[in-house]
Amino acid sequence: MNDSSTTTPVPAAPTPSAANASTTVLVVDDERENLEALERIFAREGFRVLTAESGRRALDVCRAQRVHVVVTDLMMPGMSGIDLLKALETVAPDAEVVLMTAYGTIETAVEAMRAGAYDFVEKPLKRMQMVKTVQKAAERHALVAENRTLKQELSALKSGSGGVRPIIGSSPALRRALDIAYQAAPSTANVLVLGESGTGKELLARAIHERSGRGGAFVAVNLAALPETIVEGELFGYEKGAFTGAVQKREGRVAQAEGGTLFLDEIGELSPQVQVKLLRLLQEGEYEPLGGRTRRADFRLIAATNKDLRQLITEQRFREDLYYRLNVIAITSPPLRDRQGDVPLLVDHFLEVYCRKNGKPRMELAREALEKLQDYSWPGNVRELENVIERAVVLSRGATLTLADLPSQITQAERRGSDLSFSMGTPLEEIERRVIRATLDHTRGDKQLAAQLLGISARTIYRKLADLNEPDAAE
Template identity: 45%
Template sequence: MQDDSGGPSRILVVDDEENMRHMLASMLKRDGYEVTTATDGQAALDHLAAHAADYVLCDIKMPGMDGMTFLKTIQSADPAPTIIMMSAYGTIDLAVEAMRRGAYDFISKPFKSDEVRLAIRKAEERDRLKRENQHYLAQIRRMEERFRFGNLVAKSSAMRRVFELAAKVAPYDTTLLVLGESGTGKELMARAIHHASPRSRKPLVPVNCGGIPEALLESELFGHVKGAFTGADRSRKGLFEEAHGGTIFLDEVGEMPVALQVKLLRVLQESEVRPVGQTQSRTVDVRVIAATSRDLMQMVADGTFREDLYYRLNVVSIDLPPLRERGEDIPLLCRHFIEQFNASLGRAVQSIAPAAMARLLRHGWPGNVRELENVIERAMVLSDGEQLRERHFDLPACRAAAPREGTFAFEGYSIKQAQRIMEKEMIIKALTATEGNRTHAARLLEISHPSLLSKMKLYGVTL
């Protein structure tokens, strides 16, 4: 009987019969509602234009604007009240038509008082559930925002620190160096930083420095003038000029030839590019984000990467950890990819079976997040139900994760002692992956909830 503000629900009774209006108003006021009345559809619209109502009890047959016309008109209101239609000429066809036009319920006259009360209480319950769902969805969205930076999702402490650093440097034009193994999401990080920056309205131009032939890379980056070389039948802007006002992403910058590194250094120092065959330089306003999976410091020591360029690029470095070092992100990433592929593949997959998730958590992920994405897509293509099972995943045992630094390596011969150590390790891993949710951890471990609690007490696990 309460609206969103905590007060009584407001009901508008619309009927051309004075006795009906009086009877309904008296009954509903006794039940604690705030009630007003109107004589026809137009009067109801006029009233609603000045006074809000949560529910409208509306007759269909009325002089002037009838109930169906009112129902059609009120649907454009924001927010539209919940409409319950009434009629002494109640038929199934009429009720269906009223529902089709947006009515929540239909009551045939003559009716008992309890029928009206029940209809309103059902409407109140529906609205309460809608409000709760909206509240929960808002909470979920807020939680997701905590675990998201651009299109990157993670909840591990390592990645949260990465997100915090990226968010801090995004507003500035500082040159960035993104480090990480192949598949960790270096380009996604560059895009997220660009879209969180003041340059977001201008283009982000990605360049794969290892995928363009050395003879063409200089022209691709800096452009050329007509006749600069064989085949240059017209002048062409380079990618730095294409990115003017925005960001250029130099992926695999460690693959850039040494001769070209000198020219890149000049761009970083002078904010100028010189097209091939041109004597005049052109000013460019570009933020540079570089990325590599190689050890640039070792390349500097080997003489294959310029030291001065390294320090120009490495003003701020963002190191993306491999997936094998942040296993607690795997369930979150799986949900993200399932939602993504549900949309693109037209599927309705809801979950991953506990045994399958345990296998995903054990895998070494040499291809990192990109490999996980491909594995989830393949599993969804092969599955035909709402749950992905172990048989849908092709993960060779030989590629299981190597023990992480700090993991206890058992060197004795006692199987019982080794089993206890392994059980404790797996319990900690499952609790970490589920953020301490013991029910979900028990499912991952494929043991009962009481059994998990017993083992946690035995091994002194307090997560």
């Protein structure tokens, strides 16, 4: 049960600032009257305001989009404000949290601050005090984010890596791939990353390297981008005078990856001659630079391809023994069409990146535009989505991206259906879970409509989700 309170009326607010307009505030309260009052207050101040009537719903909102400040009631049924605060450490660790309560004891305040709350506000709320508290929380969020960005840029400058893009998403397909990647990371086993072009295979490889504990560098080689005549020299290096034009000694990528990870992208493009040398390297742990003597090597190999290596083996274009050396642990990087729920998160990330890069204020995306992006099949995967958002940011004249800012192949695409397939022996519980989840994705979370499509009651949907430990089970 919530502590009863009302918001103290005050005179009209001053003109909203530009900083407020770039801040998203999530208000969480199980009493509709308080929720609407706070929504009006923050909206007048120019904040972008989201609302949630429960802690669980608040977590769903934070999973779907970026939130800067969370203003939450302390006493709520199901999940209290303190419980929500602790859960946000995982779901939205960057968000600043302001707690509200009529029971403002010192003990509760201390517990909230220890748990990571930015501030603690007693009811009845005073409008200007509330606004100033949220503004200060937003300023702290901005300072922490700026500090983190500066540290990342400094680290990138020191390493010469140019920075590493994070893996964004929480869909089941992506989680399964990441689970395997993180399990494999501490081992020395070779990893083969499979998947379509643009799905982020190199990001998975980098994630494995970062968690491997290896102190050496991550060295990436796109074999498809190298002329066949120079691949051997690029990988294994050469001595001065080894061939015409070799005017000085050169270390190969294998040597550069000593103590670290060698990532060979598009491994299916490797010529038969170089396949033999790579096989020897993996079997014996040694290789010969062109014109040089045998050298030992210590590195972790991760290979990637968007081709069917088994088909290449059948066509005698890829060595079967090399395939089995590479395919110790296989990970499939899922296509974006199987990660529909990740599209809003990716869009939010790319909007922030390209608004900052092009010196524009933070833009928002109209709901109908987001729906079109989610309906599109994305044959070019995440890379195509990134290009679409960059184009929209550059060409848009407004603060909100609309359907008019999207390419015609997206706006004119028909809403796609969802085809499910299951391997023989898949447990019925897993089949049921995937069918329910796919139907909810199709109805955009509308459980009543999902129940009608499945021929069951909405109550059954809730019960099934609870039995399967799905996050939508209770709100």
